Amino acid sequence: MILDAQPDITVVAEVPDGVAAVAAAREHRPDVVLMDVRMPRMDGIEATRLVCEQTSSRVVMLTTFDHDEYVYDALRAGAGGFLLKDVRRDDLVHAVRVVAAGEALLAPSVTRRLITRMVAAEAAGAAGDAGTAGRDGPTSDGGRTPARRLDILTERERETLLLLARGMSNAQIAAELVISEHTVKTHVGNVLSKLHLRDRVHAVICAYETGLVIAEPGEAE
Incomplete structure (x- = not known):
């Protein structure tokens, strides 16, 4: 309803799960996909990875979960942005427009902290894993x-x-x-x-x- 009310945005499909999301993205080739993290049949992280691999659609993750690992997994899967479901209407619309324009939806105060933490954790894990050295x-x-x-x-x-x-x-x-x-x-x-x-x-x-x-x-x- 929020997006359809905008004169420059058209909602081309709504689907109930990750499998249907990937299929709809392939069929409609939308500019932007708003993707939930938790969905039946296929979660939003895997669905995002497939959408980004198989289409040129940009993905914005929309979820009630604000744990760092969800954000990082979403970004690594190819998402162009990450929003919580309590986001203000104006911010949601702005996010869709920003990502549709090819920009990243980056909140430096959150994203840099997140990336720094996760990179440090991965580096620590890699230090004890000789198999990743090459x-x-x-x-x-x-x-x-x-x-x-x-x-x-x-x-x-x-x-x-x-x-x-x-x-x-x-x-x-x-x-x-x-x-x-x-x-x-x-x-x-x-x-x-x-x-x-x-x-x-x-x-x-x-x-x-x-x-x-x-x-x-x-x-x-």
Whole structure:
């Protein structure tokens, strides 16, 4: 009802479970899918992964659960945003528009804390797991990768990635680097392409997982 009331948004389908969500996304190819975390037959994390693999639709996770692991799993599965069900109407509509425009729905005060915590936990686990030592290939989901993966970026592209990880918009990055927004878009596109990343969310995850950004949110090495 909230979304249908907007003049620039059309709801093309509503479904009761994750299996139907994936099927509907393949059939209708919507710009945005609002996905619940807990659903029958297939949970929202797995459904999000399949939707992102099989379509160009962007996914916003909508749930009553605000535990960090749900948020992180959703982002790793390909989600472009994460909202709680008690979100205000205006914020819900804004989220759909932001994600539909190709931007990431990032709340730096929450997302950076989350990514920092989860990356630290994964790194601690990996330290005791020799079997993960050689995994250094590029991934499309922002997976844990060595710092040398960033060597493929130019100095300006690394600066752009760092500022993305600090939650800056294109306009803010342009002001910080004293370049045009068009040039920023080019740098962002190059970063995503070279690192095989789906979107800005995964660029932020990559910045933390490669060590470009250290544990304290907003601080760079």
